[in-house]
Amino acid sequence: MGCFSTFCKKRRATRQPSSHHNEDVPGCSNITKYTYKELVRATNNFNPLNKIGEGGFGSVYKLRNGTVIAVKVLSSESRQGVREFLNELVAISDISHDNLVKLYGYCAEGDQRILVYNHLENNSLAQTLLGSSHSNIQFDWKTRVNICLGIARGLAYLHHGVSPHIVHRDIKASNILLDRDLTPKISDFGLAKLLPPNATHVSTRVAGTLGYLAPEYAIRGQVTRKSDVYSFGVLLLEIVCGRSNSDTRLAYGDQILLEKFPEITNGALLLQTWMHYEQGSLERIIDRSLGGGDLDVAQACRFLKVGLLCTQDVTRHRPDMPRVVAMLTGEWDVEPETVSKPAIISDFMDLKVRSTRKASDNVATPPTSSSTFLSSLMAHSSPLLSNESTQASMAFTGVSDRE
Structure with a gap:
């Protein structure tokens, strides 16, 4: 410095x-x-x-x-x-x-x-924790807890600690950088939107990365703070499980996913986590490299449940980021919380994808045929589905229009 x-x-x-x-x-x-x-x-x-x-x-x-x-x-x-x-x-x-x-x-x-x-010495989570190349960094459970909490606090600050509020729009592993002490830093604000006072969402062109996109944003182009919450939920699952949401490798006994969703790529981890939640076996999806170390299984399962809460289909059911921080720290009990099936936008949905700023960043545009698009959503249909164009520019909805 x-x-x-x-x-x-x-x-x-x-x-x-x-x-x-x-x-x-x-x-x-x-x-x-x-x-x-x-x-x-x-x-x-x-x-x-x-x-x-x-x-x-x-x-x-x-x-x-x-x-x-x-x-x-x-x-x-x-x-x-x-x-x-x-x-x-x-x-x-x-x-x-x-x-x-x-x-x-x-x-x-x-x-x-x-x-x-x-310069942040330890690059990004995508390169170190989720990357295919070997990393010398030891991501023990305590380190992962601190990373999850740091990202959550950073997002809570963007959403509620500044005025106008800021929606990042591209929360993902490659945009989380790590300094020498492995403190996480949210980076790349090129897609960020400022949320005007008394506005609940901003309508804009859809941009971001498949696997992290909230369905209501990918379908209608409506950006809210809950869009970032969804992306954070996916990232939280990735950190606990040690692999990306697009990683289709399955734990032993999970081959049933291949039968139900043979085309699944983006969203595989989210679906797998949901399946284990329903079966009461969340501990089976935790990163195996954490075994025998300082892993707190109960805490890891709580983090996975928070990730599922963040990715729920109905936006109003997702917690805001201050609540997420409280859930992660244990100040808010997640046990009574009811988790509904997560919403998933995947590349089998007949989305047209075109490259934008770089190869890893994609812009998704709904297909022109609403029937094709709706049928492709299968069981993950969203109540926010619309045939509206996502090309609207900076249209605001006031508090009186909230759901």
């Missing part, structure tokens, strides 16, 4: 006029604005020899003074890239929380759209 401060001070002292206008972004006066020349000089023209890796957030460079930073370069050729850049700046420029990434500065000069973040 000190090294980066030194770099910031140096940039102010050596600032020179640039031939390209470095745009001011409204509402972001409290973060450092770099010129492209300064970033080029600091990274030695983004020299591959100074690049020490790819972090969960972008390219990681070691500067000439030894500072390590994460540089996120957004597409300068598409309107989507510029829109995500502005979204990210506005969403996080004026907020601070232990479980959110910290933005140090930006460059908006000419066609350049660059964000500068502090």
Whole structure:
């Protein structure tokens, strides 16, 4: 941190006029604005020899003074890239929380759209806990509990601790970064939406990642804080079970899922967890690598039940994030809570998927035929299903329209 401060001070002292206008972004006066020349000089023209890796957030460079930073370069050729850049700046420029990434500065000069973040040493949950490659990090049960609680508290802060409230829209394992102490940091606010006062949802184009998308959002394009709650519920299951929601590997005796849902990919873990909940055997789906360590089986089963509560079909039945935090800490008893069948959006639903910002991020658009789409929902139909277009832009629903 000190090294980066030194770099910031140096940039102010050596600032020179640039031939390209470095745009001011409204509402972001409290973060450092770099010129492209300064970033080029600091990274030695983004020299591959100074690049020490790819972090969960972008390219990681070691500067000439030894500072390590994460540089996120957004597409300068598409309107989507510029829109995500502005979204990210506005969403996080004026907020601070232990479980959110910290933005140090930006460059908006000419066609350049660059964000500068502090580098987080242990990459993302997707790479370390859920990735196929070997990780040296020991994700014991205590570590996983702290990660789950940190993410939940970060989301609770976004949803209820700032005004206007912020809906992240892309909560997933690859957007949870880990620092040296394995403290989780919610990252990538490129899809974030600000929720205006007295509004219950924002209607917008559907964007996000299959397997984490809440059905009412994927179908109608209506973003609410409960959309993030759904995504968190999926992520919670992944952390406890040690595998991704799209992982179709089954525990011994669970082959019945292949008979009921032969085409299932995204949502496999959620379905499997629900099946074990119904059978009273949640302990069977807990990550086997936790066996024999500090695992608290009762607590792990409680976390799995909270994940199912977060992914319920009817949005009003999902707890809000402050309630989720209380459930995870044990301050709120989850035993009396009734869990209904989870809602699942999967790629067997005849969704049209097109790539957006990167290969792992998908935008899903409902098919034009409502009969095809509805029949594909099978037993997971949502009361929010509609044939309405998801292309509406920034339409708000007031408190009086709440369900």
